[in-house]
Structures are given as C-alpha cells and as structure tokens.
Amino acid sequence: MIQLLAFYLFATLVIVSGLSTILARNPVHSVLWLILAFFNAAGLMVLVGAEFIAMLLVIVYVGAVAVLFLFVVMMLDVDFATLRAGFVQNAPLGLLIAVVLVAELLLGTGAVHSGALVLGTADAATAAPQNLSNTAAIGALLYGRYLFLFETAGIILTVAMIGAIVLTHRKRGDVRSQNISQQNARRPQDATVNLKPGVGQGVEL
Amino acid sequence: MNLLTSLGLVASEEVLSGFGLLLLLVAAWGGDKAARTVTVASILALAAVAVMAVPSLMLSRAGVDVSAFDGQFAQDSFASYAKLLIYLGAAVTLLVAPNFFEKAGVYRAEFPILVLFAALGMGIMVSATDMLTLYVGLELNSLAAYVLAAMLRTDERSAEAGLKYFVLGSLASGILLFGISLTYGFTGSTNFGAIHESLSHGLPTGALFGIVFVLSGLAFKISAVPFHMWTPDVYEGAPTPVTTFFATAPKAAAMALLIRVCVSAFGSQTEAWQQIVMAAALLSIVVGALGAIGQSNIKRLLAYSSINNVGFMLLGLAAGTLEGVAGTLVYLAIYVVMSVVSFGAVLMLTDVDGNQVEAIADLGGLSKVKPGLAAAMAMVMFSLAGIPPLFGFWGKFVVFMAVVKAGYVPLAAIGIAASVIGAFYYLKVIKVMYFDEPSGKIGGKCLASHTAIVVIGCLFISPLGYLLTGPLGRLAESAVSALTHG
Numbered sequence: 001m002i003q004l005l006a007f008y009l010f011a012t013l014v015i016v017s018g019l020s021t022i023l024a025r026n027p028v029h030s031v032l033w034l035i036l037a038f039f040n041a042a043g044l045m046v047l048v049g050a051e052f053i054a055m056l057l058v059i060v061y062v063g064a065v066a067v068l069f070l071f072v073v074m075m076l077d078v079d080f081a082t083l084r085a086g087f088v089q090n091a092p093l094g095l096l097i098a099v100v101l102v103a104e105l106l107l108g109t110g111a112v113h114s115g116a117l118v119l120g121t122a123d124a125a126t127a128a129p130q131n132l133s134n135t136a137a138i139g140a141l142l143y144g145r146y147l148f149l150f151e152t153a154g155i156i157l158t159v160a161m162i163g164a165i166v167l168t169h170r171k172r173g174d175v176r177s178q179n180i181s182q183q184n185a186r187r188p189q190d191a192t193v194n195l196k197p198g199v200g201q202g203v204e205l
Numbered sequence: 206m207n208l209l210t211s212l213g214l215v216a217s218e219e220v221l222s223g224f225g226l227l228l229l230l231v232a233a234w235g236g237d238k239a240a241r242t243v244t245v246a247s248i249l250a251l252a253a254v255a256v257m258a259v260p261s262l263m264l265s266r267a268g269v270d271v272s273a274f275d276g277q278f279a280q281d282s283f284a285s286y287a288k289l290l291i292y293l294g295a296a297v298t299l300l301v302a303p304n305f306f307e308k309a310g311v312y313r314a315e316f317p318i319l320v321l322f323a324a325l326g327m328g329i330m331v332s333a334t335d336m337l338t339l340y341v342g343l344e345l346n347s348l349a350a351y352v353l354a355a356m357l358r359t360d361e362r363s364a365e366a367g368l369k370y371f372v373l374g375s376l377a378s379g380i381l382l383f384g385i386s387l388t389y390g391f392t393g394s395t396n397f398g399a400i401h402e403s404l405s406h407g408l409p410t411g412a413l414f415g416i417v418f419v420l421s422g423l424a425f426k427i428s429a430v431p432f433h434m435w436t437p438d439v440y441e442g443a444p445t446p447v448t449t450f451f452a453t454a455p456k457a458a459a460m461a462l463l464i465r466v467c468v469s470a471f472g473s474q475t476e477a478w479q480q481i482v483m484a485a486a487l488l489s490i491v492v493g494a495l496g497a498i499g500q501s502n503i504k505r506l507l508a509y510s511s512i513n514n515v516g517f518m519l520l521g522l523a524a525g526t527l528e529g530v531a532g533t534l535v536y537l538a539i540y541v542v543m544s545v546v547s548f549g550a551v552l553m554l555t556d557v558d559g560n561q562v563e564a565i566a567d568l569g570g571l572s573k574v575k576p577g578l579a580a581a582m583a584m585v586m587f588s589l590a591g592i593p594p595l596f597g598f599w600g601k602f603v604v605f606m607a608v609v610k611a612g613y614v615p616l617a618a619i620g621i622a623a624s625v626i627g628a629f630y631y632l633k634v635i636k637v638m639y640f641d642e643p644s645g646k647i648g649g650k651c652l653a654s655h656t657a658i659v660v661i662g663c664l665f666i667s668p669l670g671y672l673l674t675g676p677l678g679r680l681a682e683s684a685v686s687a688l689t690h691g
Binding site: 117118119120121144145146147148149151152153155156158159160162163165166167 | 211278313326337338355389390391403411
C-alpha cells in the first residue's frame with residue numbers, strides 16, 4: 001500500500017516537474033525543476049529495487065550534470081525569448097517526432113512480446129549473480145570479471161585529459177603569475193625608503 | 206582462470222601503461238626539455254614489450270591457455286604477430302619525430318607518451334576476443350590518434366586533420382557500437398567464441414545488420430572504400446611522423462582486428478561478411494589506384510597508395526580461407542615495412558634549410574641531387590607497385606594465390622588489372638625523380654637515424670627479402686592457427 005502510494009507520488013511529481021522544466025519562463029527555474037525530476041526518478045528507481053541507479057542519478061545527474069547546466073544557464077547570456085520564438089510554428093513538427101518515437105517504442109516492445117523478434121539468450125557468465133545487492137553485484141563484476149576493461153577505460157580517460165591539455169595549454173608571456181618565494185624573500189629595505197624632504201620641496205622617488 | 210594468470214597474460218599491456226604513466230610524471234615535471242629523454246625511454250619500453258611478445262609467436266594452441274579474463278583477451282600467436290608490427294611502427298615514429306617537431310616549433314614531451322598509449326590501445330585491439338575489449342582498445346588508440354594528428358596546433362592543416370579525423374572517427378565508433386549492440390542483442394553475448402557458437406545455428410536478420418555495422422566501423426579504421434574519405438586529408442595535414450604512424454601501426458592493428466572479428470566471431474557465417482569484404486576490397490583497389498593519379502602532394506599520393514594496399518590485404522580475407530588470411534598477414538608485414546621506408550624517405554626530402562618538401566613536382570631531378578635517396582624512393586615505389594624482383598611482389602603473390610585457390614578467379618583478375626593502373630602513378634614519381642630537370646628545391650643534409658631506417662627497410666624490401674619468405678610464411682600460419690576454435 002505504502003509502495004503504491006509512493007509510486008504515484010513520485011510518478012506524478014516526475015511528470016509535473018518534467019512539464020514545468022519545459023514550460024517555466026525562467027531558465028534557472030527550468031534547471032531547478034529538472035533537479036526535482038531527477039530526484040523523483042531516483043525515488044522510482046529505489047521502488048523497483050535498483051538502488052545503485054538511484055544513487056547514480058542523484059550523484060551524477062543532480063550533483064554534476066544539473067549543476068553544470070545551472071552554471072551554463074547563469075553564465076551564458078542566452079536570450080531565451082528568441083529561442084522560444086518559433087515554438088508555435090514548430091510545435092506540429094515536434095509533435096510528429098514525438099508520435100513517431102512513441103510508435104517506434106510500441107512497435108519494438110510489441111515485436112518482442114509477440115515473439116516475432118528472437119533475441120539471443122544471455123550466457124550464464126553474464127547473468128546477474130543471485131542474493132547480492134545491486135551495488136555489490138555491479139562491483140563484483142566491474143572489479144572482478146571486467147577488471148581489465150575497467151582499468152583500460154581509466155587509461156582512456158587519462159589519454160583524453162592529456163589530449164585536452166596538450167591541445168589547449170600554452171605558455172603566455174603577458175601573464176604575471178605569483179612567485180611566492182620571491183614575495184617572501186622581499187625585505188622592507190628593498191621596497192621602502194625613508195626620506196626627509198624639506199618644506200616646499202617635492203619628493204623624488 | 207584465476208586473476209593472477211590473467212594478469213600475467215596481459216604483462217605487456219601492464220608494462221606499456223606503467224611506463225606511460227611514469228613518463229607522464231617525467232613530462233609533467235621535466236617539461237618539454239625532457240622530451241628527448243622521454244622518447245628514448247618510450248622506445249626502450251616498446252622494445253621491451255616487443256621482446257615479451259616473441260615467445261608466444263610460435264605458440265601452438267594445444268596445452269597452453271592463452272585466454273585471460275574469462276575470454277576477453279587472448280595473448281596468442283596471432284596477437285603477438287600483429288603486436289610486433291605495431292611496436293615497430295610506433296618505434297620508428299618515435300625515432301623520426303624529435304627532429305621534425307623541433308624544426309616545426311617545439312617537441313612536446315607528451316608526444317611519445319601519446320604514441321605509447323596508442324600502441325597500448327592497439328595491442329589491446331589485436332588481443333581482443335570480446336566486443337568490449339575490442340571497443341575499449343579501439344577508443345584508446347583513436348583518442349590518442351586524434352590528438353597526434355592535431356599535434357602542430359598552430360598549423361592550420363594539422364588542426365584541420367585532427368578535427369576531421371575526430372569527427373569522422375567518432376561517427377565510425379558510433380556505427381561500430383551500434384553494430385556491437387545489435388550483435389549482442391541477437392546472439393546473447395559479446396564474446397567472440399560465444400557469438401561464433403550462436404551464429405552457427407543460423408543468422409537472424411538483426412545479427413546480419415550487426416555484422417554490417419561492425420564491419421563498416423572497422424572499415425573506417427583501415428580506410429577501406431567507401432569509408433576512406435578522411436585518409437588523404439588526414440595523411441596530408443598531419444605532421445609527417447604522425448602520418449608515418451597512421452600508415453603503419455593503426456593500419457596493422459585494425460586489419461588484424463578485422464581479421465579476428467571476421468574469422469573468430471563471425472566465422473560460422475562466412476557468406477554474410479565475405480561479399481562485404483570482397484566489395485570493399487575491389488572498391489579500395491580501384492579507387493586507390495584511380496584516386497592517386499591526379500595527386501600532386503607526395504603524402505596524399507601515399508594515402509591513396511595505402512587505400513590501394515588495404516584493398517589487396519582485404520582480398521586475402523575475402524577469399525574466406527585460412528590460407529587467404531595467412532596471405533593477408535604476410536602482406537601486412539611487408540606493407541608496414543614499405544610504409545616505413547616510404548615515409549622515412551619523404552621525411553628526408555627537405556630543402557636547404559631543412560623544411561619539408563611535399564610537392565611531387567619539386568622532386569624533379571632528385572637522382573642528380575641525392576642519388577641514394579632517389580634510389581630508395583624508386584625501390585619502394587617499385588615495391589609498392591608489386592614489380593617482381595622486389596619484396597612487395599611477394600605479398601601480392603601470396604594473396605592472389607590464395608584467392609585463385611579459393612576459386613575467385615575474376616576477383617584476382619580485377620585486382621591484377623587495377624594494380625597495373627596503380628603502377629602508373631608509382632612510375633610517375635620515379636619519372637619525375639629520374640628524368641625531369643632538377644627543381645633546385647631539394648638540399649640539406651640527411652639525418653643518420655632516417656638514413657639507417659630507410660637503408661634497413663630497403664634491404665628488407667630488396668630481393669634479399671625473399672630469404673625471409675619461409676619464416677614469414679610459418680609465422681603467419683602459426684598466427685592464423687590461433688584464430689580457429691580448436
């Protein structure tokens with residue numbers, strides 16, 4: 001009963017916040033609605049027992065992606081009014097695409113359910129291990145069976161990082177960078193002079 | 206298969222990645238001043254892993270388990286054969302790179318590190334016996350390659366080459382991934398052996414689409430027609446040492462990968478991929494031969510030549526027999542050496558100030574200015590054209606033999622006809638070098654390292670190379686024997 005209640009609560013909130021995301025006038029509000037949608041989707045994931053995906057949604061999407069969106073929206077001077085200008089004009093096209101996507105979804109699931117599409121059966125080695133929580137099962141696979149691939153993926157990210165730095169980093173001559181040891185080595189006598197100018201005479205420094 | 210044995214089998218990958226990460230620290234603290242030191246260390250690392258690959262070259266399959274991590278990775282004779290070619294290509298690149306980049310501006314210490322990581326990725330590619338390993342290795346290699354192509358970022362052509370390669374390469378990766386997911390969906394596994402087993406019961410339409418998409422993605426990486434459009438632009442725009450790299454190591458890796466996928470994974474449905482490979486082979490041979498005719502830049506010409514050569518290699522695979530695959534492997538080894546020599550010679554074409562000369566018209570009268578270099582260029586051109594006393598002929602010969610034996614005489618006939626057309630543009634370069642008036646553009650001194658590479662390579666492609674036909678053939682056969690499911 002409480003599960004059912006929670007499901008309808010989360011599901012309604014996902015739909016409401018999803019709609020608000022695209023309907024909100026203020027882009028910052030849109031991102032905030034999006035974050036609410038992510039949280040509720042995470043709640044739905046917990047309900048179906050996929051707690052790892054729920055955590056990922058909160059950590060990756062809310063923690064990183066949505067915050068990044070927020071930064072972009074707040075930093076860039078995007079005129080959303082002009083972006084929305086063609087909304088009514090393009091609405092039929094958007095609706096058409098939506099209808100096509102829904103039809104494809106229905107056709108795809110229908111084909112699988114009617115048995116017209118024979119998919120391969122997963123071999124035993126890739127089947128999910130029993131009586132383990134999601135997180136433990138994924139961890140066991142990732143750091144056991146797929147250890148080599150996981151580590152290689154790490155190397156790929158390293159290479160991507162090296163590449164980004166090699167291609168964009170350059171030494172600029174016109175930048176005054178801070179040299180702390182030089183600052184510390186500076187003594188008062190290097191920087192200050194004690195003068196006793198006479199009355200009516202200027203100071204020459 | 207316990208973890209320790211698996212870790213032992215991927216030893217060469219561990220050495221390469223360990224060295225790469227260590228040298229990255231050296232580069233971070235030493236800056237570009239440490240570039241040459243890092244290069245020497247990288248070459249040593251490549252030599253070390255090459256030595257490590259030798260013992261498994263002649264490994265017979267019986268008795269020794271070469272499969273690591275539940276069949277995701279195989280350190281077998283096939284992988285070792287391809288790895289030796291890859292490490293050779295990478296080491297030659299590192300030998301010729303420092304002088305080129307110092308002349309062009311600054312030699313970045315990250316360059317040898319990226320080459321090391323690319324070699325690591327290629328090693329993973331050729332050892333892959335699982336679609337996931339295949340993809341991870343391919344991405345590691347590709348990402349490093351995109352950066353290498355754009356290495357001279359102040360040079361517009363280099364930046365353009367990097368961007369083009371990146372955009373088209375990502376598209377190809379996407380297509381490949383789509384194919385992999387279709388194959389997985391319809392066969393139920395990403396493991397090559399399991400896919401082979403599943404497809405032996407019949408070929409669902411979805412899996413056929415998977416095969417087509419996987420082959421398209423891989424055809425991009427070996428620059429087979431109709432996925433070759435990027436090749437001339439990237440070869441021309443990328444710094445010449447990087448072009449040397451692209452023409453050797455990644456070609457060998459992607460070709461070996463394609464062979465393993467076709468034979469090990471899709472081997473039970475040979476007819477499904479055979480006609481695709483056949484079409485790609487013929488188109489590559491013809492487009493490579495015809496496209497090269499109008500070229501005025503030597504690097505573009507060599508790009509089309511590589512497309513043409515890829516066609517001949519695919520012809521061996523298209524025969525659909527293990528003999529054909531062995532022929533392809535022999536051709537691959539000879540092709541890698543020919544590419545090394547041709548790009549080594551191109552790097553030696555400089556004006557008096559040491560700037561690169563790339564226009565074919567400027568090669569006029571090279572035989573009078575630099576007779577040795579002209580002779581080497583002539584030799585490699587004749588060899589690429591497949592003219593008999595030179596070793597390049599042997600590669601074409603074994604491939605055509607296998608094709609004829611498999612009963613595809615028309616295929617061989619078209620291939621031979623196209624190689625006659627191809628001979629035209631190779632001979633055109635020789636004509637310019639030997640019979641045209643000196644252009645006065647070529648001068649300067651040749652570097653000892655370049656000369657050594659070209660001389661050793663020339664010895665290999667000279668008729669002396671025929672002494673190696675026996676051992677090379679045996680190595681190729683041993684490599685191919687690892688592909689069949691025993």
